[in-house]
Amino acid sequence: MAGCCGCCGPLRPRYKRLVDSIFPADPQEGLVKSNMEKLTFYALSSPEKLDRIGEYLAQRQSRDVSRRKVGFVFIAMEALDQLLLACHAHSINLFVESFLKMVQDLLECEEPELQELATASFVKFANIEEDTPSYHRRYDFFVSKFSSMAHSGNDNQEARARIRNAGLQGLQGVVRKTVSDDLQVNIWEQTHMDKIVPSLLFNMQDTRGRSHPDIESPREEDHPSFVAENCFRDLVCRASFGNIKAVLRPVLMHLDNHRLWVPNDFAVKCFKVVMFSVQAQYGYVVVQMLMSHLDEHSKSQPRMKASIVDVLAETVLIAAGGSIGPSVLEVFNTLLRHIRVSVDNKTTDKDRLSDEKKFQESCINTIGEFANNLPDYQKIEIMMFVMGKVNTSTDDKPSDSKDVMLQTMLLKTLLTVATKYKTVLMSNAFTLPFLEPLMRMSISSDPGIRLLVQEILHTLLDRHNNLPKLKTVKIMADISQLSLTVEKPPRQDVMFMKKNGSQFYWHLYENMQQLSNKLENFAALYITLALLGLEMGADEILVELFRLSLGMQEMACNSTSLPSKHRCCIHAVVAAYYNLMSQLTAIPALCQHITQVIEIREKEARHLLPDEAFTENKQWTSPEGPKPEWLFDQDIISEALHSSGLDTTKLGTPFMNKLSIQLGSELGPLQRSNGVDGVTGSVSDINSISIDLESAASTPGMTRRRFSTEITVETLKKVLADSSQDREEEKAKQAEILHMFREGPFEEIVAKSEARATRFHSKVDEILKMLDEQAESVENQDIDRDITNIDEPIPIYEIKYPDLFVY
Structure with a gap:
């Protein structure tokens, strides 16, 4: 009797009759829409039947798949999609279980079209907001399956691209379905992220077949690398503060495992995507993760560390619009520590030394970019912080080459930060805790370090962009060709120089008599003198600078320990400086005297002028000292300055070496x-x-x-x-x-x-x-x-x- 009832259609349950009615005799005719509307109305009227409808559809689909009736499979999935969109009853969870089972069966098939069909249905399901989500539902299979599809290695390029796109879209659907509700499965767990993130990065890296970026192509968005990048942006955008590290950790592991740091083009691309997608207030977490990763690779190859630092620099540039972290000094301290470790590394390999130098330069550039995004008051703190790391001892003992190299790197870092700072008041730029150690370093035994200190002074003293116009030590008949910008110094700067000017004067004087000076050192000292006169040329300061120059001239005449080449350079620096300042002050008597002495030197002592003195391989071997007419006369200069209303009482005081006074x-x-x-x-x-x-x-x-x-x-x-x-x-x-x-x-x-x-x-x-x-x-x-x-x-x-x- 039961078998007889099974053969009779009217005796079958109504939901089965409605489900069977939506399938046409020929699958090419597609879904029977009128019968589909009846089935939808029945499901809405009797929601308790939804689970049975889904179970029956799953049975039919399983039978059709086994019989290779692909057309009926498409019709069944279309019916499921329409039922999911129409029904929001409390009992839909049981129906969803049948739906997910059908999707899982299709994903396990080897036919690409069935896998694409299942993925499309799952994506539609992921976009549906359920009234009563199921907290016991698991998506582990879908994460694993979609990840494997994203790594598809099908021989057919077109089929491979379609399968990878389907896998990527499926992963995006899983994230969208689970990320909105914390009570559902935690998609941010390490087991899930270790599958999702590498799948996205693998497809982002594979750009084969992608059209040229300059050529518009309607199929550009269909390429797996494009789809993967969009999915990765969506994943990072949805990450909260507590989950952003779960995304970044697999990114760093993927770059390590596949050795994608050198070259770092792809790494830079990945972190640019991260920084442009992550919420602005979480940008500093990315910086901290990169810093921690750099610490983990402290013993790795310098090229790899340099690549990580370059990525960090790019990250900092993008983070400028938001927060780059509350612990700024911690970032600088980490980079400075890596510079110190790099300098301490002992190696005789030239390639390794070159890579270490590149790594150090990368750290310095990153610190500069980081400092560029800070306010000015923090830049001053950073300069003081870096200066505190420099060993400022200036004893006569020969310094270790590593100490000199470390000091050089730190001063280069300081110079990079100084270039990002715009000086307004000298008292703010040269605070006492910063000025004193900087001045001590200016008389270091190493000429390279002294040159770096002078360059730092140039950067901080130059407020009107006069530095590029003073790079060459020369005597010009008309300095108006230089287009120098000269303004009256503010009162605060005048007070600052009255209080701390002696620091500059004495250290400049000491620098002039260093036996290890090179031509670059003398040129840098001339620029420092010129910038002091241009930027802070008040009356009293001008007299002190003239007094300092006369002291330098006296030193060059009387010193027996200085080589003849050094004495010529000092005379040349004084001549170029007097020529510049006499034309700036425009005092006729002073200009006449300076011009007269320079003309005499042109005829009789060209070795005391910059053109000859600053030429390599030229020596002045005359045992006799300079003639009186070759020198600038203190009385004439004093009288000229006094005639213009300047107080020249200090000009007669000889500028003496501090050490000689102490004896x-x-x-x-x-x-x-x-x-x-x-x-x-x-x-x-x-x-x-x-x-x-x-x-x-x-x-x-x-x-x-x-x-x-x-x-x-x-x-x-x-x-x-x-x-x-x-x-x-x-x-x-x-x-x-x-x-x-x-x-x-x-x-x-x-x-x-x-x-x-x-x-x-x-x-x-x-x-x-x-x-x-x-x-x-x-x-x-x-x-x-x-x-x-x-x-x-x-x-x-x-x-x-x-x-x-x-x-």
Whole structure:
């Protein structure tokens, strides 16, 4: 009876009759739309039948697939899609389970068209928002299957592209279906991301067959690399703060496993996609991940590390529009640490050394790009931070080559950051914690380091883009051809130079007499002098610069330790500087004198001009010093400046080396009279002083010495008569000291104070030493006297007691 009922159509359940009615006799006719509408209405009217409808459709599809009836399979999937779009009942979850089973069966088929059909249906399903999502539903199979499809190696290029596109779209569908609800399967788990992300990157990397980017092609968007890039953008865009690392970690692993860092074109492309897709406030996480990855590869090949740093630089450029991290100094500290490690690496391989140098340059460029995206106040902090990493000891001991190389790299980093900074006020650019170590490095024993320091000064001093116009040391008849920009310095800069100008002057003076100087060093010192005059050329500062130049000229004339080539370069620098400043000040008498001296040198001493002095392999071997007419006259310059209203009282003060002032043996009578000694009288010999260690009043056998001069009326009259003269001398001495502190250069005052303190401590040491010697001699005498008198006791009536015990 049951078999008979099965053969009769009217006795079958209605949902089966409705499902069978949507299939035509010929599959080419397609879905029977009228019957499909009936089935849809029945499913909406009786949602409890949905699970049975889905189960029956799955049975029919399984039978059609096994019988190779592909047309009926397409009709069944179309019917499923329409039912999914129309039905949103609570019982749809059971229907979805049947739908996913049908999709899974099709994906397991080997026919590409069936896999594409299943993928298309799944993508439509992924775009449907369910009212009651199923939290127990798993998508592990679909992630694995779509990932394998994305790696398809079909021999047919067209079929391979279609299968890969289907796999990529399926992966995107899985992400869209699961990412919106945290209670569903966590698609951000490592097991899923390790399959999804490499599949996307694999297709992004394979650009074979993709049309030229400059040629518009309607099929461009159908290429797997294009589809994969869009899917990757969508994945990164949907990642939250807690999930962005789950996406980046497989990216870094894929680049490592497939050795895609060198060359780094694809790595740069990947992280550009990431930075343009990730939410702006999470951009710094990408930077931190790259920094951590660089730390993990600290012992890898330098070319690989350089590629990672280059990718980091590109990432920082894009991150400028958003947040690049709260711990800026941590990023700089990491890059500086890698520079230090790279410098410390011991190797004799030339290729390895070249790669290490490229890596160091990459780190420096990245720091510069990073600093370029920071506000100015943070750039100053970065410069101070980098300067703090530099070993600023300037002792005379020969530096290790690694120390010199490390200092060079750090100063190059500082120079790169300085180029990104726009100086407004000198007091802001040259803070005291930054200026002092920088000045100490300016007198380093290595000429390359000194040159870098001067270049840093050039970058920070140049506010009007005058630096490119001063690159060549030359004497021009008309400096207006240079188109220099000169403005009156602000009051803050004038005050800054009054307070800290001596630092610049003295270190420039010291730089000029370095025996290891090269032509580049002298040219850099000229540029520094010129920029100080252009940027901060106030009246008092101008006089100090002229005084400094005269001191340099005096040094070149009198120094016996400097080579002749160095002395010629110093004379040439002074001549070029005076030629520049005389035309800027436009003082007729000064211009006439400078021009006259230069013309005489043109005829008689061309080796003292830049054209000859700054030429390689040219030496001046004349044993005689320069003639007076070849030199710039201090009196004429002073008179010319004074005629224009400048105070030239300081111009006559000689510019002395700080070290020579500190040596007491080299102090002349002039310095002593100006108070360098610290004592009004002459320096006497400490050893000639006799000190009485015992008190006469309290020692037996000794009487108190009386004053030889008695106080009488005549003595008092003499004191009153002589006091007026003493007061005048005291006032004159105080006025002289006051004048020295008011008008004297700061560096000389400091040097004199240090010299006075040095001599004072040396005298104190001599006195204490002498006291110890006399005390020992007195003690020895007492012991000898006690030994000699031990057998002859003194009668008590002959003992003389001290006055303190007698009354």
